[in-house]
Each structure stands twice: as C-alpha cells, then as structure tokens.
Amino acid sequence: MSTPVSPSLVRERAVRPRRRRGPVRAVTRTEELRLQIADDIVRGRIAPGTALEEMDIAKRYGVSRTPVREVIRDLAASGLVETRPHRSALVAKPSIERLRGMFEVMAELEALCAGQSALHMTPAERGQLQAIHADLGDLTRRGDETNYSFLNDRFHTFLYSGAHNDYLAEITLATRGRLQPFRRAQFRNLGRLALSYAEHDAVVTAILRGDKAEAAAAMRAHILTVEHAYERYAESV
Structure with a gap:
C-alpha cells in the first residue's frame, strides 16, 4: 500500500520551482x-x-x-x-568481478542517501531537486549527452547532501570517484539518457512523498541498471 500524501506536501509539489539558473557550467x-x-x-x-x-x-x-x-x-x-x-x-583495467563488487557497494550507499533524503530534505531542497530533475529532462529531450552527464553528477551529489549525514556523503563521493569513468561510459548506449531520466523520476517521486523505502529501492535499482548498461557498453567496444 502506498504512503498517503499529506495536503501540505501536495501543495509543495504543486509549486514548480524556477528553473532558469543559467547554462550548465563549462567543462574545464x-x-x-x-x-x-x-x-x-x-x-x-x-x-x-x-x-x-x-x-x-x-x-x-x-x-x-x-x-x-x-x-x-x-x-x-x-x-x-x-x-x-x-x-x-x-x-590498468579492473576485472568485471571487481567492478560488480564496486557497483554493489555504490548501489547500497546511494540507496541509503536516497532513503535519508526522503526523510530529511527541507522543502527548499526538494524544490532544488525538482529543478535539477527538470533540467535533466530538457537535456534528455535534446540528446545532450555531455551536459546530461555533468548535471547527472550534480543530481546524485545533491542527494548525498540531502541525506544530511556528512560522513555518508564523504564515503559515497569517494566511491563514486572510483566508478566515474564507467558510469559515464553507459550513456553511450542507445536510448540510455531517456532510461536514466525515467529511473531518476522514480527516485525523485519517492523522495517528494517522503517514502524512505521506495526512494532507497528506486535508487538501488537505478545504480544496478547503470552497472548492467556499462557491461553492455563494454561488450560492444
């Protein structure tokens, strides 16, 4: 059974945040x-x-x-x-077994971040999350892989901070750093941008509802899908 949505949260979601924050920053x-x-x-x-x-x-x-x-x-x-x-x-090149192990840890860390964000994000932070998600939607429709990849990093980092646990954010960022090249490579798969955005949407929806378990489950599934997408990419090159 889904968690009831409070009237105050419905009003919060109904107010769409301003999205025009300027262009995505230039790549150094x-x-x-x-x-x-x-x-x-x-x-x-x-x-x-x-x-x-x-x-x-x-x-x-x-x-x-x-x-x-x-x-x-x-x-x-x-x-x-x-x-x-x-x-x-x-x-070097990590073995598939090692990469799978790294992705499994990453999935659990990000799931924890998403679940805690569902509990602890402030209304202002939820508005910012919606704005980032909306901009990712724009980039998806334009097929802008490069800028989507950079804003995707910001999306995930924002969820780490939204958990309001500095140590959790620190170790999650460190683990993501080791996987970053492999996470980026998956966007070269045909149709992956749209699928990534849809997976993000499930995470965002659960966080806005304050549903810890669903936010964690959606994020865990997303990261494990990223792993599978990278493996498909690796087989094709």
Whole structure:
C-alpha cells in the first residue's frame, strides 16, 4: 500500500520551482582531458599495460604536463591507472568481478542517501531537486549527452547532501570517484539518457512523498541498471 500524501506536501509539489539558473557550467580543459583519456582506456584505444609517459600524453592531447599529472592521479583513484614510485603509470583495467563488487557497494550507499533524503530534505531542497530533475529532462529531450552527464553528477551529489549525514556523503563521493569513468561510459548506449531520466523520476517521486523505502529501492535499482548498461557498453567496444 502506498504512503498517503499529506495536503501540505501536495501543495509543495504543486509549486514548480524556477528553473532558469543559467547554462550548465563549462567543462574545464583538465576535466575534458580526463574524460578523453578515460574514454580511450575504457574503449581499448589505450591498451592495459601501456605506460603513460607524461610528455607523450601531453603531446598526444596537445596540453602541458601539469594537467596530465592531475589527470593521472584522478584516473588512479578510479582504478584505470596504476601508479608506480619513480616510474611511469600503467594503464590498468579492473576485472568485471571487481567492478560488480564496486557497483554493489555504490548501489547500497546511494540507496541509503536516497532513503535519508526522503526523510530529511527541507522543502527548499526538494524544490532544488525538482529543478535539477527538470533540467535533466530538457537535456534528455535534446540528446545532450555531455551536459546530461555533468548535471547527472550534480543530481546524485545533491542527494548525498540531502541525506544530511556528512560522513555518508564523504564515503559515497569517494566511491563514486572510483566508478566515474564507467558510469559515464553507459550513456553511450542507445536510448540510455531517456532510461536514466525515467529511473531518476522514480527516485525523485519517492523522495517528494517522503517514502524512505521506495526512494532507497528506486535508487538501488537505478545504480544496478547503470552497472548492467556499462557491461553492455563494454561488450560492444
């Protein structure tokens, strides 16, 4: 049986928040470089075991060595690169078994965040969540994969903060950082943007109703679907 919706919450949902907050922020060159290298590794263009020489990478992508160092550190945190003392980093590739384990943990952490957000988000935060979700809908209709991916990060991060548990937000962000290249890759599957948005909609609806169990279940299902979408993508490249 579904949880009754209080009249005050119905009124809250009926008031649509202002959505015009300006354009999605521009991607920095370092972020762009990280995405390019991560994409080349995930697609197999840079093979596992390849040494990542800073000078070679800088020349290949037309950048200085400074952003290359930062990107290699980020990719090491994601498990795509193995760093070695006093030697060049090597391209790694987590096994499917390890990735599945990481996604399982991610699903439970995000489910906890969503459930706690259903209980603890303020009316103002719920309005902001609706606005982000609406903007994701606009990007879905335009087929804007790049900006959807960045705003999707903001959507999930907002739910972490909405749980009002700093430690939970901290460990969830850290885990997401390790999975980020694989989470982004799934958007290259045909029709994935629309499906992602629909999955988000189930989460948002449950949070606005204050339904902890349903919000957690919807988010858990969403993250496990992301895992399956990535595996389908990986099989196709």
